[in-house]
Amino acid sequence: MNAYVPGITNIIEGGYELKDGTKALSAVEKIERGKIAIGALAAYRAAKNAGNDEDAKVAYTVLMENISYFGYGYIKNVNDLVPNVPLNFYAFRIMVILGGYFILFFSVVLFLAYRKDLSKMRWMHWIALLTIPLGYIAGQAGWVVAECGRQPWAIRDMLPTSAAIxxxxxxxxxxxxxxxLFLFTVMLIAGVGIMLRAIKKGPELKQ
Incomplete structure (x- = not known):
């Protein structure tokens, strides 16, 4: 990234420099501009339905001048523009730490697979077994970062999640x-059953 990333205070108060050299508006100003955009869209539709091209043209001009803030018109409270910081902070770090662990884990497994017989290393079997749920945890942590980190937007600056329901x-x-729930439960039971049968059977030893 080679651009300024606004923090929580900047999101609320604005004032930071944008790529085009202008200053960002405050959250309150964006909300007001958003309400103007929503009102202009309603006026444009009404004028079009009434066949009033002149009013439609004026409303369209106002809409285009404020379209960049359209989604802010649905925001009720400026604090709604700030995502859950602690949740995203820790979820991101869990995801990254587990990602680093997986790289280390599989590197060790590959090394031992070339150097020794993994079937005789019970301690590695336990580590591998305990690593299985970590993959799901990392995936869920990544999902939390992606979904909660983009709040309150479904489409940034255009459509908040509250209006996209x-x-x-x-x-x-x-x-x-x-x-x-039923389908995934059936698949879970089938998957666990297959794994238990494979574990009970044990590895095929070479003659």
Whole structure:
């Protein structure tokens, strides 16, 4: 990265320099500009439906002047613009630490595979077994960073997550959730069963 990255205070107060040399607006100013953009869009649609091209042209001009702040018009509180910092801070570090551990772990495994017989190294078997859930933890930590770190935006500056929520019935969401819960539970049971049978059978020893 070769550009200035605004911090929490900058997001709220603005004032930092943008790429084009201008100063960033404060959160309050962006919200006001966003409301103007939303109002201009409504006025443009109304004018178009009424066949009033002159008013539509004026509304379109206002909309384009404030389009960069469109999404801010849906923000109710300036503090909503700041993501959960502690959650992202620790989730990111968990992801990076585990990523470094995996590189080290697989490097050691490859080294030992060429130097020794891994089937006789029980301590490495235990380490490998305990490493399995760490992959899921790293994946979830990465997901937290990606999803929580971009809050409150579904599309940055244009569409906040609060305005992007689908209007679905609770029953529809619950039905979908339980279908996926059932399918993944079946696959989990099948996967664990296969692993247990393989463990019980043990490795095939060379003659």
């Amino acid at each position: 689908s209007k679905l019935d609770v029953s529809s969401v619950q039905t979908t959730f339980f279908i996926f």
